[in-house]
Amino acid sequence: AIMVTDTGGLGDKSFNDGTWAGIKRAADELGIKAKVIQSYEQADYISNLSKAAEEIQKEPDGGIVYAVGFMMTDALFQVAQQFPDVYFAGIDIAPPTDAVPPNVITFLFKEQESAFLVGYIAAATTRVGKVGFIGGIPIPPVERFRYGFETGVKVYNDLHGTNVTILKGYANSFSDPKKGKDLALAQFAGGVDIIFHASGAVGNGVIEAAKEKMVSLVGSEDLSKILEYAFDKGGFFAMGVDVDQDYMAPGVVLASAMKGVDTASYMGVMWAYNGEWVPGVHVLGLAENGVRISPMKYTKGLVSNRTLAELEYLVTMIKKGTLVIPDTEEALKSFRTPKIEFPF
Amino acid sequence: MRVLEAIFLIFINPLFYKITLTAATPLIFASLGGVYSEITGVVNIALEGIMLIGAFTSVVFTWLTGNVWIGVLMAIISGVALAWLHAWGSIKWAGDQVVLGTALILIAQGVTGFLMEPIFGKPGQTDFVGKVEEIKIPGVSEIPFVGKVIGEISPFVYMAFAAVIFSWWLIYKTKLGLRMRSVGENPEAADTLGVNVYGIRYFGVLMSGVWAGLAGAYLSIGEVGHFRELMTGGRGFIALAAMILGKYNPVGAMLASLLFGASSAFANQMQSSSLIHVSATVKPLFDMIPFILTIIVVAGFVGKSRPPKADGIPYEKGA
């Protein structure tokens, strides 16, 4: 299995890293080789994918080439056509046309579903009725996170008669943590107390900003002191993205909206080698275990039991399809909270 | 009206001033670095690379030793090391200073990216390794408004302003400063008076390594406590612009950096203002404010900024 990264490269703690983890896990189990090629610039995608495919052709057992990241959409489909005997998989890639060649699978995620959950938690937990969202660059996956987050807040408002509002901002970058910190501080100054970020490494700064504010309030970095304070008086919080970022600032990162990229890439490799290949687009949501929210190892105590129970219920609704979280701007605009009666 | 109200609210919010200061701090350090190098006659486009190396090394050594100040010290040393390469290429070998600078940026980007895996075991970015804590000055933090601005703030911010004062003193009040200015303006004249042109130029460039290294350390362990590839995000180039805008003068460079910091803080707050209703995808456009403002300032108010006469020209004896 060979993975070709987008220009973000390994170390993004997001789809590149996640995909690689899943591929390695599968490769270890299968006893095959796994390689990674990092792209230097956009013009590399086609040639790197082609080279990877040629490499795979040389392997007696065949194999699979991974294209990671929505940036590689066009390149993946162009190259896949040229190598019908090689399996290709795309992560975060939506096919440009409906016809997907038989040698290609792509994985998309319902980011909005996990973001919905953190939005709901944010709305339930804020003490000031104002929460924040910080995106990197408004690309589709980031936007889906936002749609979900906004929906989560809206549903909470509608169910509980509150009026939690959202400040939104973008960093124009995925790699400038200082910018994330400044933007987060600006939102805190604007009156929010919880910020959800979907902004790659920029988010590290968002988390740092929340931590700095919180530690300053509490006067200590000690987890138990932070939790004690937060339980009594609230404070400043961040919410993580893609992977479980709760550990990055224990007690301060309230929850993370996770995306199971590794699950997807693991599946792809397994399918390619076990002959269970199912070509086409695979959209993974809560139901497919493609997205989820972090276990809130440190912060569970800050969220009321009632809210946790409501979340459970909402998750089942989403899994069953009775609650559909919008994944486009239009859908978000026309979204109306359905009638939800909690059984408790 | 809503917009005016939003702007008014931004300007009366102490955090706006605090973010201005922290956004300006790396630029102040880096543009000071530019000033030191360029007033002695060496164009230093490598600031971005020096900052990156500084950001990286400070994280590495903070992680290894657990002591952030050793991290800061190592950022300075590594900044000086990279600056030394620039000095060596451009002073000793009379190389083209702009090309050497771009080469060093590439080398810095390559080296920091390359070393992530061997040192931290994973590429891209490190975990949180520790941070220079904000300092709380008891008296100051109680003052209304001002306390909210500088009552609790990174010591780097104070260091940046101290560095400006120090540099102003060094450049305009000491014998060394006089010599620095003379070799950047007319190295031949200085040479005929027995001034060591090469030595002074080395000093200027190496000092730019000190300041830009500190700028980098501030970005990583001063602000966010970790390193991410390319995390300097072009600030080296903005610092270069601030240096020119500030007319190659430490105080001017500081003012230009503050202008830039204020306008980016302003852009951030505008994005975050609940009074301004624009669609989410339009918001990134607010980030243009600092750049447009800078163009207006340089075109409308600053006009010609004259570089030192010998800036960028290698000095060769007897030519």
Next chain:
Amino acid sequence: MNKKVLAILVPVISVLIALAISTIVILLIGKSPIEAYSALIRGSFGSKQAIADTVIKTTPLILTGLAVGFGFRAGVFNIGAEGQMVMGALFAATFASNFGSLPPLLAIPFTILIAMVVGAGYAAIAGYLKAKTGAHEVVTTIMLNWIATYFASYMVTGPLAVGSGTPKSPEISDSAQLPVLMKVGAIEMSAGIIIAIIAAIFMYILLNKSVTGYEIKAVGFNPYAAEYGGISVSKNVILAMAISGALAGLAGATELMGVHHRFLGELSGGKGFDGISIALIGQNNPIGIIFAAFLIGALRTGSNEMQFIGVPKHMVMIIQGIVIFLVAADRIVRTIMIRKRVEK
């Protein structure tokens, strides 16, 4: 040794020294330098695909190199080729998606023209401000770069965005795409390289054979003498910036029309900055620039192949950095060469 031989030998030896230095690093990470370097060469010249790739990478580098180099000849430091390239390509993409009804003979020149005019106009802002207010072009072009980047990012995530995947503009009409000279698998080498070479010839003629070139150079060397000689300084500063910007815009056009066929978020990918070192390595001479661009293009292409044997992409940035460093401080290499000869 005569000057011309030296001019070629210095970069070659710089490459060799850079490779020698990186050999140590490659050995340290436990890889074989011989394998690594044969991969580097194989990757850049070893096959039709490799050659096509190298040419594709070289094309925009020639053009941004010419853009910056032309500026230097005219006494302006155009650090803004990046922004001009982005703006040129962005506007060309906006219009060229509607050129379906035009024949290629019209659509191609038209698209090129849009990119060049926009690039020229964007650069002329800096030229105008320099001429009229003395605003330093390094400051203004750096600022214009950021504005262009943010603007383009906004356009492809907002008004121009198509599809649910990559932030991208619609595809430009087939008739506006550059003809393909060579197709290897999915890799299409377009006629862009011919355009780049024509541009180099154009620049050579303009600078060395034309009245305009004479005036632009005179203003660059000595504006006082130029004015004394009846040459308008402000007109020529603006013109020089505009021509430089037109060349950068052309780089955007060839990337758009020959490689991506649509505007993508990272279309410029730092090539405007690469132009600075390429221009200076090529000593601001059109022929020199072609060779310098080729050198960097080949290094980049070859580097991807090196990743297959486990040498990370950063290694190539370091090699490139060292090569550029040594070419800039060419006396180091010359001194080494002279010492070698003396020893013999």
Next chain:
Amino acid sequence: MYAVEMVNIVKRFPGVLANDHVTLKVKKGEIHAIVGENGAGKSTLMNQLYGLYHPDEGEIFIDGKKVDIKNPRDAIKVGIGMVHQHFMLVDTLTVAENVVLGSEPLKGLNFDLNRARKEVKELSEKYGLIVDVDAKIEDIPVGMQQRVEIIKTLYRGANIIILDEPTAVLTPQEVEELFEIMRKLKDNGKTILFISHKLHEVMEISDRITVMRLGKVTGELETSKTNPKEIARYMVGREVVLRVSKEYHEPKEVVLEIENLVVKDNRGLVAVKDVSFNVRKGEIVGIAGVAGNGQTELVEAITGLRRIESGKIYFDGQDVTGNTPKQLRELGMAHIPEDRFKHGLIKEFEAFYNVILGQHYKSPFANGPFLNHDYIFKYSKEIMEEFDVRPRRIEHLGGNFSGGNQQKLVVGREIRTNPKFLVIAQPTRGLDVGAIEFIHKQILKMREMDVGILLISMELEEIFSLSDRILVMYEGEIMGEVKPDETTVEEVGLMMTGHRLEEARRG
């Protein structure tokens, strides 16, 4: 006992033997002049004495002791100071700062600016070298800059002072002041090496003279026992006409008419105040005046390089007020500028590009948008031949010609445009006697051809020998108009210091 002995000095540059076994002996306490053609090797010889170059062969003795001077620091140590032909001053620093640079007084960690200012003031008073210690170099006139250079050597305790062409840029008054200073220095026991192309100056100030030609010493003369003609012969190797004589030539119609012209200088102060005059075809109108009295601004206004505040300029009967340099050139105006480095030449351009500047866009130099290189090459060969530009290489870069040859290139270029009217500013500054003779002859030839000529010069001798009419400028105003054979140098001198003609006549 000699203060300086340079014995058998040889210095080679790639392709040039700049000093060929030169021996120079300078007595203690004398003013010793060194003269010679442009490029004879005078500056090179002095640069070796000051440690800027190292001799290839030969020995140097100071006060009888053999020394090895490796760099200026060594020279300063043995008591040598040098004022270079092109000043070595840092424009952005003040006078005091420039003087003490390299040996700054300190107060604790700080540089002691006050002590520096005090010490400079003391030196300045002791030797009568008047300077403004706090002014920036870029703001003070050349004459003062030169005094700063001299103070610099004195501050370092120099006993032997080299002055390389100090008078080339000075006004006659300033030259007199300089000579006063030199005498004072001599009285204080200093030894002075003095380089100049102006033989009358050499005659006036020096005790002994060494003449150089083509890198060799051709003569060692006692000033009191020689005369300018003899020196010139040693210098050039032939007889030289030191003062060209001109025939009477009837002026024709007016070509340039200036009415009530007002022009401002770079600082926005009025530099030319309500000036009116005219120039006829076939006559030379000379403008005399101490530098800085508005001549530069006047010339720039006439040639379109500077904005006019009010007033009118008519050229050949046509109103050309506010015209661009290009328009004026097309109407037949040519201009030999005062500052050949700034305006006259593009150092980075080859000679063949320099000689077409101003006409480069016109046929036959250009064919439509393209340059006609064949013609340009041919044309530049002709000019270099006709005006004896050396070396005779059309691809030599402008900056690599010696000053004299640069001037010949400019003069050739402007004359060959066949102008109706020619503005000439400081045409012979820094040139040797041979070159001066040549250029003066060219100017008179233009007059014969009925070209109107406006000549601006600080050399009164030049003004007197060439002009048909002389206008004297003082503080932006014309003090009066005289004919050279109806006036005296004294009268013009009075007008140059602010006396109107009538007052000057009254005495």
